[in-house]
Amino acid sequence: METIYPLQVTYCPICTLPVEYCEYGPDFNACKKWIANNCPEAYPELAEEFEKIKLGEEPAPIEEAKAPVQAPTKKVKFEGPKQVKIALLKRGATKNITAISGLKDFGIDLKAEAKNIRKKFACGCSVVDDSIELQGNSVNQVYDHLSEIYPDMKLVIEEEGGKKKVNKGSKK
Amino acid sequence: MLKKPEEIRTTSQLRSSNVRGLKSAMLEGHPEMEPYIDLLFPKQHSVIEAKLKAPHNNLSFTYVEKTIISIHCEDIMFPHLKLLHKFPFMLKKMQVDKGAIRFVIGGANVMAPGLVSAGGAIEEAKQGEIVAIMAEGKTHALAIGRMMKSTEEIRSNPTGAAIENLHYLNDGFWKMELPS
Numbered sequence: 407m408e409t410i411y412p413l414q415v416t417y418c419p420i421c422t423l424p425v426e427y428c429e430y431g432p433d434f435n436a437c438k439k440w441i442a443n444n445c446p447e448a449y450p451e452l453a454e455e456f457e458k459i460k461l462g463e464e465p466a467p468i469e470e471a472k473a474p475v476q477a478p479t480k481k482v483k484f485e486g487p488k489q490v491k492i493a494l495l496k497r498g499a500t501k502n503i504t505a506i507s508g509l510k511d512f513g514i515d516l517k518a519e520a521k522n523i524r525k526k527f528a529c530g531c532s533v534v535d536d537s538i539e540l541q542g543n544s545v546n547q548v549y550d551h552l553s554e555i556y557p558d559m560k561l562v563i564e565e566e567g568g569k570k571k572v573n574k575g576s577k578k
Numbered sequence: 579m580l581k582k583p584e585e586i587r588t589t590s591q592l593r594s595s596n597v598r599g600l601k602s603a604m605l606e607g608h609p610e611m612e613p614y615i616d617l618l619f620p621k622q623h624s625v626i627e628a629k630l631k632a633p634h635n636n637l638s639f640t641y642v643e644k645t646i647i648s649i650h651c652e653d654i655m656f657p658h659l660k661l662l663h664k665f666p667f668m669l670k671k672m673q674v675d676k677g678a679i680r681f682v683i684g685g686a687n688v689m690a691p692g693l694v695s696a697g698g699a700i701e702e703a704k705q706g707e708i709v710a711i712m713a714e715g716k717t718h719a720l721a722i723g724r725m726m727k728s729t730e731e732i733r734s735n736p737t738g739a740a741i742e743n744l745h746y747l748n749d750g751f752w753k754m755e756l757p758s
């Protein structure tokens with residue numbers, strides 16, 4: 407049979423990879439259900455398991471050290487229920503924005519607080535979704551300010567993934 | 579090269595002379611692609627070039643409609659993996675053994691031992707050439723790379739890194755969201 411181009415490749419709708427690479431994707435078990443129903447021939451060695459999945463059984467948990475890899479990332483994300491995050495965001499190459507999120511959980515009126523900050527720091531400050539954003543880098547001042555007026559508040563300064571400032575024109 | 583999708587700095591329509599240049603660059607050394615090249619650039623759609631924000635300002639890519647065509651990094655150009663999947667003859671194929679797949683999908687460079695072992699297979703290529711990285715037991719490419727050594731050198735001294743990993747499944751270019 408002659409091959410016709412462009413080739414049609416079946417991509418998994420769960421992990422977006424070609425189905426044959428699902429096993430190397432972020433969550434093979436999530437893909438298995440779809441594969442079992444749509445193209446079980448991609449993994450002939452799993453035919454038995456696919457039959458079970460079709461009958462409603464959950465996929466068997468996958469081997470090895472996957473769990474410990476995921477645990478720490480979870481911790482970094484959302485552990486403490488109530489905390490205020492102060493993060494430095496980048497706008498363009500040279501401009502910064504200080505974002506304060508989580509204030510809502512403490513029942514603080516965001517608009518009023520933004521006004522306070524605007525006065526105190528003499529800088530542009532507005533409410534964006536559920537967070538307050540200040541123009542410029544005021545992470546440390548905001549930290550001091552909040553810890554002064556709300557001594558019980560849990561404050562976290564969020565570093566941006568080890569990224570350095572500005573980095574103009576650096577490669578890769 | 580790009581671990582996760584990054585913000586696009588600017589987009590602009592590519593001039594028709596640049597589109598012609600892009601076509602000829604893609605055909606260079608791969609005449610088998612000739613009958614299909616116009617499929618990639620349908621007349622009714624314009625070719626858009628997108629540049630990425632700093633610190634990735636050395637990277638850019640082109641797309642037509644919702645499909646990324648090529649990726650550019652300084653002076654090198656290579657097709658997007660989805661395009662290579664459609665036309666696997668666009669690049670020479672270098673096959674790694676099963677054990678290497680996990681690492682290549684993680685973004686690691688291809689090490690020479692994974693190419694010369696029983697599950698690997700290589701064809702003749704020069705240093706600096708752009709190649710498709712295939713895998714033992716799989717039909718489709720999992721990455722695109724640039725030869726750090728020639729095939730001959732890899733065969734005669736199969737140690738260390740052999741192919742620089744430029745673009746792989748699930749990397750930033752794979753997951754890139756295009757502006758509508």
Ligand SMILES: [Zn+2]
Nearest residue numbers: 418421428437
């Ligand atoms: Zn999948």
